[in-house]
Amino acid sequence: MLAAAIPVAAAIGVLGVVYGAVAEPVLGPGLTIASSVAAFSGAAQFAMVGLLASGGSAGAVLASVVPLALRHVPLAAILRPHLRWGRGRRVLLSLFLTDETVGLALTRGAQAERTVVLSGAAAYSAWVAGTVAGVAGASLGAIATLAESVFPVLFIGLAAVTARRPRDAVLAGVAASAAALLLTVAPGAGVLGGLAVAIGVAAVGGRR
Amino acid sequence: MSAAALVALVAVITVGSRAVSVALLPAPRGALAGVVDRLPAPLFAVLAIATLLGSDAAPGAGVWLAAGAALATVRRRSLLLTVAAGLAGAVVGAVVEAVASGAWSRLRRCPDCRLVFWDRTRNASKIWCGMYAGADGRACGSIAKVRRYRARRARTTL
Numbered sequence: 001m002l003a004a005a006i007p008v009a010a011a012i013g014v015l016g017v018v019y020g021a022v023a024e025p026v027l028g029p030g031l032t033i034a035s036s037v038a039a040f041s042g043a044a045q046f047a048m049v050g051l052l053a054s055g056g057s058a059g060a061v062l063a064s065v066v067p068l069a070l071r072h073v074p075l076a077a078i079l080r081p082h083l084r085w086g087r088g089r090r091v092l093l094s095l096f097l098t099d100e101t102v103g104l105a106l107t108r109g110a111q112a113e114r115t116v117v118l119s120g121a122a123a124y125s126a127w128v129a130g131t132v133a134g135v136a137g138a139s140l141g142a143i144a145t146l147a148e149s150v151f152p153v154l155f156i157g158l159a160a161v162t163a164r165r166p167r168d169a170v171l172a173g174v175a176a177s178a179a180a181l182l183l184t185v186a187p188g189a190g191v192l193g194g195l196a197v198a199i200g201v202a203a204v205g206g207r208r
Numbered sequence: 209m210s211a212a213a214l215v216a217l218v219a220v221i222t223v224g225s226r227a228v229s230v231a232l233l234p235a236p237r238g239a240l241a242g243v244v245d246r247l248p249a250p251l252f253a254v255l256a257i258a259t260l261l262g263s264d265a266a267p268g269a270g271v272w273l274a275a276g277a278a279l280a281t282v283r284r285r286s287l288l289l290t291v292a293a294g295l296a297g298a299v300v301g302a303v304v305e306a307v308a309s310g311a312w313s314r315l316r317r318c319p320d321c322r323l324v325f326w327d328r329t330r331n332a333s334k335i336w337c338g339m340y341a342g343a344d345g346r347a348c349g350s351i352a353k354v355r356r357y358r359a360r361r362a363r364t365t366l
Contacts, residue, residue, distance in 0.1 A: 007291040027211055038219035048218050058209040065218050069225035076229030078248045087231050094230035106248050145302040149274035153294030155256035160282035162248035175250035179257040194254040202247040
């Protein structure tokens with residue numbers, strides 16, 4: 001079980017270093033570390049810092065963070081059938097609800113809660129430690145390409161491990177192609193457009 | 209709105225959306241269960257595309273190389289293998305980008321002491337590891353110039 005959490009935690013640690021280095025000039029050291037401790041969401045934090053650095057308003061930040069937060073609805077939906085805990089413990093579990101922990105949990109249906117907690121704790125530690133290291137001063141140039149690559153690589157891997165049947169792989173391919181087409185034609189569609197494509201493909205994919 | 213208030217708000221939105229989704233969504237039934245059952249792989253595939261194409265700037269060659277290397281391993285269905293291949297692709301891609309942009313030639317070796325260093329000068333003209341002896345190393349540049357000057361003077365004044 002832990003063996004599967006290690007590459008995820010390592011990738012998130014790399015990303016944390018980049019976040020710390022990028023956010024420190026914008027937010028200052030204290031607030032940068034506080035944001036990683038409190039939010040634990042790479043995508044939302046990068047969006048926030050990117051917009052603040054380019055002079056975006058608070059409204060623009062919220063407009064990009066809310067769609068990313070809505071991503072938690074389909075993530076929770078695909079995790080839900082594997083959860084047996086009651087509502088109170090599920091709320092505690094939700095602190096570790098990330099793309100990566102859900103993806104890992106789906107590959108271990110019988111121990112979903114344990115997987116989310118263990119991989120979540122590892123990823124959270126790596127994220128905060130990476131942020132601290134980045135704030136403390138890491139040279140950015142060399143790892144910029146690495147940082148840009150981490151999310152696509154992680155998601156490709158998660159799509160691969162959650163494709164249990166041949167049909168899942170076909171659906172993933174169809175959804176990826178449709179999303180690529182959508183984002184090429186309408187770049188503004190963003191994450192919400194992508195989520196709509198995925199749900200649509202999953203809904204239609206079951207019909208014969 | 210102050211930066212601290214904005215960070216707090218982003219944290220509340222993120223953590224709150226997690227808690228509400230996980231606590232309130234019921235276990236899916238009927239036709240919906242089928243949709244949820246088929247959703248994971250398309251969801252992550254779409255997120256991969258969104259992170260590749262979603263930003264304003266087009267991804268560089270290194271990112272494409274990383275994604276290609278990751279994609280080449282998906283049939284094995286191992287997260288460890290895919291992440292390792294992807295990151296290896298990113299490292300190769302970073303080197304390719306550095307060579308293509310000419311930055312690679314800034315990695316030099318001092319002709320005197322063989323120390324490898326990074327040339328940070330504006331016009332990329334650094335030759336020796338350093339000009340002055342100190343904590344960082346020896347004064348290879350000054351030593352070479354003095355040696356050359358003495359050789360020249362010995363020739364002309366004899």
